[in-house]
Amino acid sequence: MSHHTAAKLSRSIISRLGTRGFSVNISETTQTFARLRPAFAIRNLSTSVSPNGSPKDEKNNSISSDKSQNDKIIPSYWGVAPAKLTKEDGSAWKWNCFRPWETYTADVSIHVTKHHKPENFRDKFAYWTVQALKYPTHLFFQRRHMCHAMLLETVAAVPGMVGGMLLHCKSLRRFEHSGGWIKALLEEAENERMHLMTFIDLAKPAWYERALVFAVQGVFFNAYFLAYLASPKLAHRIVGYLEEEAVISYSEFLKDLDNGSFENVPAPAIAIDYWRLPPDSTLRDVVVVIRADETHHRDLNHYASDIQCQGHELKDAPAPIGYH
Known part of the structure; x- marks a missing residue:
């Protein structure tokens, strides 16, 4: 069959089938x-x-x-x-980072000058480790309290998260309760993070300060993670001494606010809502409640270390949940 005949036959078949076969x-x-x-x-x-x-x-x-x-x-x-969500006065709640039921009134009557005296090698190691870490930061920030506070809070929010995470995994492995300590440590981490969110409203860190936060937080997170795996009692003692230094730093901040060396600006709205402060509160009021929070964190971590130093596990003693 020639090529011309084949093509003609194909067109004939297609025309007969129409849309039934090819559409x-x-x-x-x-x-x-x-x-x-x-x-x-x-x-x-x-x-x-x-x-x-x-x-x-x-x-x-x-x-x-x-x-x-x-x-x-x-x-x-x-x-x-x-x-x-609305406030008590019916106005809209504008914060997504925390909710109305997470707010509280800080207990500022707590003893801010209390100090845990090192009694053994572990305590002395924790104390002098913190002392060695504080001098470089003091030398770098001098009296720039706002920037110092921001660095302090980015580091202070790490231990609670690491401790809570490791206790969470331990609870899953052992099929046992934590005594509330997971929640207590995560509350501490969240409270420290809110301190940072407050200071961000008041000051903008420079690029080199942000770089310092990256470096310090990266080193500290991994170091504290390993320390908590090795000895939770040592890790909590270190945090207790870190919080003691935080209380001292905020006390110095208050001194400079009182003598006029640092401007006492109005408190940011986020701080007023989070700590339930009066509408006319100032930066000094904010520093006072933050110092109270750090004091409570100091006591909680020293308490956690004492429990374990006495031969008990954290789950054996009820955690002070809500103890800001």
Whole structure:
């Protein structure tokens, strides 16, 4: 069969079959895609938004949200909407980093000059380790209290997180309760982080100070992690002495505020809401409550070390949860 004859025969067959064999029924395709569309949406889409821009849940119902409270609500396929929180006066709660039930009034009557006298080699090692670490920072920051406080808080928030994490893993391994110490240590870490969030509102660290935070935090996190694995009682004692130095640093801060060497600016809004301070509070009021927090952290860590030094585990003594 010649090439011309074969081509003519092919065109004849195609014309006879028409759309029955070589075209797609559009209506059937549309119905098939409609059936498959939910599966494609679940696999390939992270959000599903209604035509008017409001988020929808999996039943294709719009989720009601208060746009005036938060203009940056992210529409979600999963239907997760932020709760509408208000203050006692009915005004909107603007903080996402903490919630109204996490606020508290600081106990400023605590003894701020208490000191744990080193009694054995472990205590002396912890004490002199802290003393060796404090001099470089004092030499670097001098009387720049705000920058010193920011570095201090980025480091002080590490031990509670490391200790809580390791106790959490220990609880899982041993199938036992922690006596509340996981929560207590994580509360300490979160409280220290809120100190940092407060100071960030008042001062902006320079690039070299940020670099210093990266370096110090990286070294300290790993060193403290290994120390806690080796000896939790030593790790808690070190933190107890670190908190003693933090109390001294904030006391020096208060002296400079009182003698006019440092400007006593109005307290940031985040501090007023977190510590339930009066609306007209100043930086001095903020430093007083932060110093009280550090004093409580001092006592908690010395207490944790004492429990273990007496031959007990932390779970044997109830943790002082909420002890800021």
